[in-house]
Every structure is written in structure tokens, then in C-alpha cells.
Amino acid sequence: MIKIAIAGAAGRMGKNLIEATQQHPETILAAALEHPASTLLGADAGELAGVGKLSVTIKSELPQVLDQFDVLIDFTRPEVTLANLAYCRQAKKRIVIGTTGFSAEQKALITEAAQDIAIVFAPNMSIGVNLSLKLLEMAAKVLGDSVDIEVIEAHHRHKIDAPSGTALRMGEVVAQTLGRDLKTCAVYAREGITGERDRQTIGFQTIRAGDIVGEHTVMFADVGERIEITHKASSRMTFAKGAVRAAAWLTQKEQGLFDMQDVLGFK
Numbered sequence: 498m499i500k501i502a503i504a505g506a507a508g509r510m511g512k513n514l515i516e517a518t519q520q521h522p523e524t525i526l527a528a529a530l531e532h533p534a535s536t537l538l539g540a541d542a543g544e545l546a547g548v549g550k551l552s553v554t555i556k557s558e559l560p561q562v563l564d565q566f567d568v569l570i571d572f573t574r575p576e577v578t579l580a581n582l583a584y585c586r587q588a589k590k591r592i593v594i595g596t597t598g599f600s601a602e603q604k605a606l607i608t609e610a611a612q613d614i615a616i617v618f619a620p621n622m623s624i625g626v627n628l629s630l631k632l633l634e635m636a637a638k639v640l641g642d643s644v645d646i647e648v649i650e651a652h653h654r655h656k657i658d659a660p661s662g663t664a665l666r667m668g669e670v671v672a673q674t675l676g677r678d679l680k681t682c683a684v685y686a687r688e689g690i691t692g693e694r695d696r697q698t699i700g701f702q703t704i705r706a707g708d709i710v711g712e713h714t715v716m717f718a719d720v721g722e723r724i725e726i727t728h729k730a731s732s733r734m735t736f737a738k739g740a741v742r743a744a745a746w747l748t749q750k751e752q753g754l755f756d757m758q759d760v761l762g763f764k
């Protein structure tokens with residue numbers, strides 16, 4: 498069995514990850530980590546996730562459990578993930594990173610660590626979103642520069658980063674297909690007298706409201722018709738199952754940086 502550790506175990510994703518680890522035929526939960534100030538330290542991870550007692554107590558320090566797992570799954574915050582990554586690199590442990598909101602400099606640290614350890618790093622672990630990325634590539638190839646492209650995303654009120662990692666990846670895929678650089682063609686806000694739309698730009702619209710799990714639409718709008726490619730997640734289990742699948746897949750790799758397109762065989 499593949500031994501999984503989960504960082505951010507009491508979080509929205511963490512609890513789903515504990516359940517998904519139980520459902521996968523090749524994985525078991527071996528360690529669960531939370532913030533040092535969490536009131537849940539010492540609690541049973543299975544009971545926390547509502548799947549029954551697993552006899553895995555929630556701890557705060559990754560070094561305490563480094564010899565107990567094969568793959569760390571981390572859905573926390575960028576600075577926490579990077580600290581965990583450094584420990585994994587030192588101990589030659591594989592890591593699946595689901596956290597979003599990294600800066601370009603922080604992403605470079607992940608790329609660098611992949612020289613020594615195997616990493617799956619993806620802003621969205623659902624099969625549907627990863628299939629949508631392929632559809633976006635196809636749509637951008639056919640529609641080219643004649644359409645206006647807008648990425649619209651909606652998430653729950655607790656989300657701390659914007660636009661979502663998925664929206665940014667969707668923008669990157671479209672920009673790359675069209676030979677554009679997202680750094681220079683992205684428009685993240687419009688207000689006041691903006692002037693007419695420049696067709697070379699890719700616009701991003703962000704909604705934060707209530708308990709929306711995660712919704713993404715990319716609109717390719719021409720005059721007379723438009724195409725919209727939409728994905729709607731209604732349960733976090735779709736991301737959690739993808740992350741556990743990625744962890745199992747990663748055990749075949751010694752080092753390198755991979756994403757869900759690799760895991761799903763879409764490359």
C-alpha cells in the first residue's frame with residue numbers, strides 16, 4: 498500500500514483528501530498535518546473527516562513524520578507548501594501540490610526542487626477541468642485571433658487568491674496556443690473609460706460568493722456567435738480523488754515536475 502501524508506488535513510480539501518485516501522484501493526493514510534495553533538492537534542484524522550477512526554493523529558511538524566509516508570499531498574497555502582517542499586526535498590520524498598496562489602519566484606522554487614524529487618503540481622486535479630484544457634487548446638487553434646477571449650471564474654467566499662489557479666492555467670493554455678504571452682496580454686480589471694477592447698488581450702473576471710465550489714468558463718466571442726467552454730465542480734471530492742490518483746501515479750517517478758495532464762495521459 499502507498500502511504501500518504503496530508504498537509505492541511507482539517508481544511509476544506511484536507512477532509513476530502515482523507516476520505517479519498519480511504520477510497521483508493523492502493524493508498525492508506527499514514528500522517529496528517531495541521532497548523533501548529535490548530536485546536537485539532539491530537540485528534541484522529543479519520544474521525545475529523547467523518548470516515549471513522551483511522552488511528553492517525555493530527556500533528557503539526559512534518560519532520561516528526563518524514564519516515565512514515567511515501568507521498569505528501571499538500572493543499573495549504575504557498576508559504577506552508579514551500580516549507581514542506583524543502584523538507585521533502587531533503588528527505589527525498591515525493592509531493593503532490595494542489596495549493597494555488599504562488600508567485601513566479603515561488604513557482605521557480607518548485608521547478609528547482611523537481612531536479613531532486615518527483616512532484617505533481619496542478620491548480621486543478623479534476624478530470625473534467627483537465628479535459629477542458631484540451632478543449633480550450635482546440636478552440637483557440639480553430640478560432641485564432643478573430644475572437645475576444647474572456648475567462649470567468651466563481652468560487653466560495655473563503656478563497657484567498659484571485660484569479661483562481663485554474664483560471665490562470667486556462668489563460669496560459671489559450672495564450673500559448675495563440676503565441677501570446679499571458680504576462681503582457683492579461684487584463685484583470687476594467688473600470689471607467691476603458692476604450693474599445695483590444696482583441697489581443699485575454700480578460701479575467703472573478704466572482705467570490707457563498708459556497709460555490711469552483712466554476713470556470715472561457716468565452717470565445719465573435720460577431721454573430723460565441724463559444725463557451727464551462728466546467729462546474731459541485732463537490733471537492735473530484736479534486737481529492739484526482740490528487741490521490743496523482744500520488745499513486747507519482748510513485749513510479751524518481752524526480753521531475755509533472756501535472757495532471759501527465760497523470761491522466763493527456764500529453
Ligand SMILES: NC(=O)C1=CN([C@@H]2O[C@H](COP(=O)(O)OP(=O)(O)OC[C@H]3O[C@@H](n4cnc5c(N)ncnc54)[C@H](O)[C@@H]3O)[C@@H](O)[C@H]2O)C=CC1
Pocket residue numbers: 504505506507508509510511530531532533535557572573574577594595596597598619620621622623662736
Ligand atoms: N489543485 C486543486 O485541485 C485544488 C486546489 N485548491 C487549493 O488548495 C488550497 C487549500 O484550499 P482549501 O482546502 O479550500 O483551504 P482551507 O483554508 O480550508 O485549508 C487549508 C488548511 O491548511 C491548514 N494550514 C495552514 N498552515 C498550516 C501549516 N503550517 N501546516 C499544516 N496545515 C496548515 C489550515 O489550517 C487549513 O486547515 C488553496 O490554495 C486552494 O486554491 C483547492 C481545491 C482544489
Ligand SMILES: O=C(O)C1=N[C@H](C(=O)O)C[C@H](O)C1
Pocket residue numbers: 597620621652656660661662663664710711712
Ligand atoms: O480554492 C478553491 O476552492 C479552489 N481552488 C483551485 C483554483 O484556484 O483553481 C481549484 C478549484 O477551482 C477550487
